[in-house]
Amino acid sequence: MVKKQLELLVALQDLDMMIREVEDVKQLGFETPSLDKLEKAREELREKIGKPLYATYERLKARYKRAIVPVKDDTCLGCFMRLPTSLAARGREDAEVITCENCGRILYWLE
Amino acid sequence: MTREELARLFSEQRFIVPMRAKNKDEVLEELLDTFVREGLIRNRAIVLEMLHKRESLGSTGIGKGVAIPHGRSTAVPDVSIAFGRSAAPIDFDSIDGKPAQLFFMVLAPPQELNSRYLPALGRLVELVNESKNRKRLLAAESFAEFVAVIKGEE
Ligand SMILES: [Zn+2]
Numbered sequence: 379m380v381k382k383q384l385e386l387l388v389a390l391q392d393l394d395m396m397i398r399e400v401e402d403v404k405q406l407g408f409e410t411p412s413l414d415k416l417e418k419a420r421e422e423l424r425e426k427i428g429k430p431l432y433a434t435y436e437r438l439k440a441r442y443k444r445a446i447v448p449v450k451d452d453t454c455l456g457c458f459m460r461l462p463t464s465l466a467a468r469g470r471e472d473a474e475v476i477t478c479e480n481c482g483r484i485l486y487w488l489e
Numbered sequence: 490m491t492r493e494e495l496a497r498l499f500s501e502q503r504f505i506v507p508m509r510a511k512n513k514d515e516v517l518e519e520l521l522d523t524f525v526r527e528g529l530i531r532n533r534a535i536v537l538e539m540l541h542k543r544e545s546l547g548s549t550g551i552g553k554g555v556a557i558p559h560g561r562s563t564a565v566p567d568v569s570i571a572f573g574r575s576a577a578p579i580d581f582d583s584i585d586g587k588p589a590q591l592f593f594m595v596l597a598p599p600q601e602l603n604s605r606y607l608p609a610l611g612r613l614v615e616l617v618n619e620s621k622n623r624k625r626l627l628a629a630e631s632f633a634e635f636v637a638v639i640k641g642e643e
Contacts, residue, residue, distance in 0.1 A: 388563045392560070392563060396560060396561070402607055406607070406611045407618075408549060408557075408614075409547040412546050413546065415546060419545070443600075486564070488564070
C-alpha cells in the first residue's frame with residue numbers, strides 16, 4: 379500500500395494523468411465507463427495528503443504541468459540543475475518530500 | 490509508430506510463457522514483477538496501485554482473449570512493454586465477457602519527449618485485432634518467434 383507523503387503525491391499525479399488521458403485511450407478502443415471512481419479516489423488522496431502539501435502540488439502543477447519530476451544522475455529533470463549528492467540517499471527513501479532548490483518542483487528518484 | 494519500433498519496446502526478460510497467474514490480480518503482479526526484476530521500477534507499490542486504479546476505470550480486457558493493462562506513472566522511467574501468455578484462459582472482466590489468454594502490460598512515464606506511449610498502445614490494439622496475429626501469438630514458443638509476429642515477419 380502507498381502511504382508515505384511522497385508516494386501519495388506520486389499516486390495523485392498518476393491519477394491526474396489518467397483522468398487527463400481518458401479520452402485518448404477511449405479512442406484507441408478501451409472502455410472507460412467509471413471516471414467517477416477515479417474522481418472519488420482523487421478526493422480520498424487529496425484528504426490524505428492534507429491542505430498545505432496539496433496546495434503546493436496544485437501550485438506547481440499550474441505552473442509547470444508536472445509537479446513531480448524524476449531525478450537522474452543527481453540532476454532535476456525539470457530544470458536540469460545538478461542537485462547536491464547528499465540529497466540522493468535521503469531522496470531514495472521516499473520518506474520526505476524534497477523539492478528542487480532551483481525550480482521548486484517535487485523530486486522523485488527513479489533509481 | 491512502425492511495428493519494428495513497437496518490437497523494440499519488448500524484452501526477453503519481460504516475456505513470460507506460460508504465466509503462473511490464475512486470476513486478474515496475479516496477472517497484473519506477474520507482469521509488473523518482470524519490470525521490477527529488470528530494475529526498471531524502484532517502487533512496485535506505486536505502480537501496482539496505478540494499474541489497479543486504471544482497471545477500476547474500466548477493464549483493459551479488450552475482448553477476443555486479449556488484455557492490455559496500461560498506464561503512466563511517475564515511478565516509471567521509460568516506455569516499455571511486457572508480454573505474458575497463460576496456458577488456460579483467465580477471467581479479466583473483459584468487455585466481451587470472455588476470459589483472456591494474451592496479456593500485454595504497457596508502462597510509461599508521465600511525459601516523454603518522443604511520446605511513444607499512445608502510439609504504441611494504438612499499434613498494439615491494431616495488431617491484436619487481426620485474428621491471424623492472435624493465432625500466431627498463441628502459438629509462439631520463444632521470444633524470437635514472438636518478436637517476429639510483432640514485427641509482422643512471416
Ligand atoms: Zn529543478
